[in-house]
Amino acid sequence: MAGKGNENVTYVDKSGKRLDGRKVDELRPIKVDVGVLDRADGSAYVEWGHNKAIAAVYGPREVLPKHMANPYKAIMRVYYRMAPFSVPEHKRPAPGRREIEISKVLSEALDAAVLTERFPQSQIEVHIDILDADAGTRITALTAASAALADAGIPMRDLVAGVSVGKAGGRVIADLTKAEEDASDAVDIPMAILPSTKEVVLLQMDGILTKEEWKDAHELAHKAAEKVYNLQKEALRKRYESAEAVEETEEIAETKEEVVE
Amino acid sequence: MNAKIVIPGEEIESRGKKIGSNVYTRNGRSYSAVLGLLNENETYVKVVPLAGKYMPKEDDLVLGLVEDVKYAGAFLDISSVNSAFLPATEMGRNDDPKAGDLILARVSEVDEVNSARLISGSIVGRGKVIEVSSAKIPRVLGTKKSMLNLLKDKTGCKIIVGMNGRIWVQGENAPVVILAIRKIEEEAHKSGLTNKIETFLEKEIKKEKKSD
Numbered sequence: 001m002a003g004k005g006n007e008n009v010t011y012v013d014k015s016g017k018r019l020d021g022r023k024v025d026e027l028r029p030i031k032v033d034v035g036v037l038d039r040a041d042g043s044a045y046v047e048w049g050h051n052k053a054i055a056a057v058y059g060p061r062e063v064l065p066k067h068m069a070n071p072y073k074a075i076m077r078v079y080y081r082m083a084p085f086s087v088p089e090h091k092r093p094a095p096g097r098r099e100i101e102i103s104k105v106l107s108e109a110l111d112a113a114v115l116t117e118r119f120p121q122s123q124i125e126v127h128i129d130i131l132d133a134d135a136g137t138r139i140t141a142l143t144a145a146s147a148a149l150a151d152a153g154i155p156m157r158d159l160v161a162g163v164s165v166g167k168a169g170g171r172v173i174a175d176l177t178k179a180e181e182d183a184s185d186a187v188d189i190p191m192a193i194l195p196s197t198k199e200v201v202l203l204q205m206d207g208i209l210t211k212e213e214w215k216d217a218h219e220l221a222h223k224a225a226e227k228v229y230n231l232q233k234e235a236l237r238k239r240y241e242s243a244e245a246v247e248e249t250e251e252i253a254e255t256k257e258e259v260v261e
Numbered sequence: 262m263n264a265k266i267v268i269p270g271e272e273i274e275s276r277g278k279k280i281g282s283n284v285y286t287r288n289g290r291s292y293s294a295v296l297g298l299l300n301e302n303e304t305y306v307k308v309v310p311l312a313g314k315y316m317p318k319e320d321d322l323v324l325g326l327v328e329d330v331k332y333a334g335a336f337l338d339i340s341s342v343n344s345a346f347l348p349a350t351e352m353g354r355n356d357d358p359k360a361g362d363l364i365l366a367r368v369s370e371v372d373e374v375n376s377a378r379l380i381s382g383s384i385v386g387r388g389k390v391i392e393v394s395s396a397k398i399p400r401v402l403g404t405k406k407s408m409l410n411l412l413k414d415k416t417g418c419k420i421i422v423g424m425n426g427r428i429w430v431q432g433e434n435a436p437v438v439i440l441a442i443r444k445i446e447e448e449a450h451k452s453g454l455t456n457k458i459e460t461f462l463e464k465e466i467k468k469e470k471k472s473d
Binding site: 195 | 266268269270271272283285287292294295296297310311312313314342343344373374375394396450
């Protein structure tokens with residue numbers, strides 16, 4: 001959305017700090033939680049700065065209507081939805097053009113990671129709800145969806161790690177906020193990769209960059225995505241390791257109880 | 262069994278080893294395909310998944326819920342991708358399945374889209390049924406069914422374990438068995454489970470007796 005912003009704002013100051021105090025290559029604080037929903041086959045909750053997304057995975061299961069099924073592989077059905085209260089102005093609850101587009105690009109990104117050929121004639125459903133939005137929600141959604149798929153035990157080549165990079169106030173920066181996206185010269189590039197091969201599975205761009213700027217942005221995105229990948233891995237491991245810690249405290253409690261008896 | 266947890270896409274050292282399930286290779290290197298526990302020895306590597314849908318295998322005993330009855334047989338929900346077909350000729354002479362009945366059957370064949378065909382079906386009587394993830398069934402059974410036998414011996418309950426994750430329990434101590442299975446489910450990826458469950462069962466049964 002270039003052109004909306006104020007020309008007088010300094011997006012990156014002399015000391016290299018941005019509006020919210022981050023460095024040019026610094027991400028907003030990210031929190032990944034896995035296995036947050038009991039009734040879904042897999043789930044994840046991601047907080048990325050002010051963005052909040054929850055993802056639920058169901059499947060592989062029967063495809064309905066049946067003619068949609070592919071006899072060679074599973075189909076990925078992604079439902080990206082924004083809650084009416086996720087943005088400052090009430091959003092109409094019906095899925096709009098933007099949500100349908102994002103659902104499509106996310107399903108293509110995830111399709112590249114999931115070993116869909118193992119489940120012919122079936123579908124894998126991913127429902128993602130954005131509870132709070134502050135630019136970069138498709139990447140937040142993708143981060144949650146990929147962790148939820150792994151949590152559901154679905155075979156994948158790799159996790160999908162993404163980040164958005166871009167330009168504001170003439171500088172190439174990572175992970176733009178809404179304020180930065182509204183800069184008059186803003187460029188927004190959401191990008192997702194498969195970390196083990198560095199294959200790009202999602203790449204969109206809004207705005208214009210020079211060749212040099214693009215090279216910088218591309219390199220920045222790869223580095224930042226690696227950080228996101230590590231957070232996803234950590235969250236998935238923690239799901240099974242934290243159970244161990246809880247159990248130890250339980251045991252201590254039990255011995256105390258016996259002493260009282 | 263305090264094995265290493267691996268993440269999809271994580272590289273696995275497999276030089277000179279046979280590649281087992283849930284490991285895939287690319288350009289001569291091996292990677293895990295699922296979130297699971299690494300299981301390896303000198304000759305092979307594989308990954309045991311920590312979650313996932315039931316994929317029918319030949320010879321598995323499954324507990325299915327009747328979804329639909331046709332002249333030729335019944336369609337059972339075996340909590341897999343597709344429902345499984347049990348021909349009427351493979352059911353007991355006096356068994357007359359109706360939608361909602363629970364049936365114990367054996368998988369006779371699985372086709373290329375993971376649909377199962379069942380044989381030797383019989384309706385299961387009254388009891389309590391719980392569902393756990395099929396990935397955790399091996400721990401409910403234990404090595405050489407040690408865990409299952411422990412549950413049966415300690416509680417005196419009749420238990421049928423379907424490989425698809427459905428477990429049927431009948432007997433006075435059924436609630437204790439269900440609690441124990443929930444505990445196994447929670448701690449399925451940890452070692453020393455049989456001993457832990459043994460003490461748990463003794464404690465719970467003592468509690469039951471006290472309350473009587």
